[in-house]
Amino acid sequence: MSKQITVAGVTVDPGKKALGVIEIKDFWADGQCMEIPFMVLHGSKPGKTLFIQVAQHGSEVMGLDAVRRLIHELDPAEMSGTLIYCLPNPLAFREKARATMFDPKPGGMNRIWPGNPEGSLTERMAHLILEELVSHVDEVVDLHCAGRHCPVWVYYEPDGVSELAPRETAERSEEMARLFGAPVLYVEVEAYGGRKTLRAICVDKGIPAIVPELGGHSHFDEEIIQLTHVGLRNIMIDLRIIEGEIKLPKKQVKLKWRGDPKISVSYTQKGGVFVPTVKLGDIVKKGDPVGFIYSPRTFETIETLYSKQDGYVFTIRENPVAHQGDGLVSVPEILGWLEN
Numbered sequence: 001m002s003k004q005i006t007v008a009g010v011t012v013d014p015g016k017k018a019l020g021v022i023e024i025k026d027f028w029a030d031g032q033c034m035e036i037p038f039m040v041l042h043g044s045k046p047g048k049t050l051f052i053q054v055a056q057h058g059s060e061v062m063g064l065d066a067v068r069r070l071i072h073e074l075d076p077a078e079m080s081g082t083l084i085y086c087l088p089n090p091l092a093f094r095e096k097a098r099a100t101m102f103d104p105k106p107g108g109m110n111r112i113w114p115g116n117p118e119g120s121l122t123e124r125m126a127h128l129i130l131e132e133l134v135s136h137v138d139e140v141v142d143l144h145c146a147g148r149h150c151p152v153w154v155y156y157e158p159d160g161v162s163e164l165a166p167r168e169t170a171e172r173s174e175e176m177a178r179l180f181g182a183p184v185l186y187v188e189v190e191a192y193g194g195r196k197t198l199r200a201i202c203v204d205k206g207i208p209a210i211v212p213e214l215g216g217h218s219h220f221d222e223e224i225i226q227l228t229h230v231g232l233r234n235i236m237i238d239l240r241i242i243e244g245e246i247k248l249p250k251k252q253v254k255l256k257w258r259g260d261p262k263i264s265v266s267y268t269q270k271g272g273v274f275v276p277t278v279k280l281g282d283i284v285k286k287g288d289p290v291g292f293i294y295s296p297r298t299f300e301t302i303e304t305l306y307s308k309q310d311g312y313v314f315t316i317r318e319n320p321v322a323h324q325g326d327g328l329v330s331v332p333e334i335l336g337w338l339e340n
């Protein structure tokens with residue numbers, strides 16, 4: 001039997017589910033408080049604790065439906081360990097915006113971790129989430145989403161990028177990324193986001209963490225919601241919080257994330273209309289054509305775009321209207337393939 005736990009002031013008995021809010025009083029000018037909602041599913045048997053959050057970039061809500069399905073099928077009485085879910089950024093969520101207009105920062109909430117109890121609105125929220133929720137957990141999944149211009153991928157940081165992150169943490173982050181089951185693992189071989197992301201802060205504390213980016217289609221894309229649902233289940237099964245069968249795709253590719261986009265992105269030198277000649281997931285060589293630009297005045301081809309390096313076609317810009325200097329196709333280097 002596991003023991004009762006108290007998370008952000010909410011006490012949860014073994015085998016029970018509880019809802020709570022982190023309340024920040026005197027938050028708004030009109031005197032209203034901020035509420036950051038969370039849920040705890042506390043297993044009847046002891047085990048690991050997983051933290052899942054969705055939409056810290058408030059418009060990136062696609063993971064919610066996968067979490068909804070997961071929560072509905074979980075029975076804490078049958079669980080060994082604990083799941084904590086949080087909607088971390090109600091500010092941006094209610095605005096349907098990546099970053100809130102009340103605290104606009106490039107990169108939004110995911111560039112201000114670990115937050116600051118005396119900082120901006122979002123910094124205060126991040127600080128409390130870290131102190132009150134993440135302090136209880138063994139592993140972190142921070143769900144984001146991207147557009148139609150890319151596949152689903154999972155960011156993680158390998159060993160050696162951070163001096164603080166233990167090797168085991170990096171190795172487990174890679175394993176979590178594999179378990180999520182996305183076609184692409186995007187390996188942050190350089191420090192990302194000024195190391196001010198939740199993911200970076202967690203791994204520096206020895207908490208393995210991944211950032212799945214649900215790209216590809218609309219918010220209602222069933223295939224991607226199912227992939228996410230299965231991916232979260234896989235991680236929980238691997239942590240032995242729940243029982244079940246881990247389901248993985250046959251092959252996954254590991255791509256090298258580089259901070260400088262000039263390494264992988266083909267930019268047009270001429271304004272015009274873009275036509276890609278590759279599709280997402282194609283494998284190309286340095287110098288292979290990846291698209292062309294035609295003039296909307298003459299319909300003549302005025303430029304051919306070539307791949308900067310050998311690699312995997314990872315993004316193709318959706319809108320064909322291209323101005324001089326626009327990045328249109330990215331081809332990161334392939335680090336290797338995982339066979340499951």
Ligand SMILES: [Zn+2]
Pocket residue numbers: 057060110144145
């Ligand atoms: Zn995001």
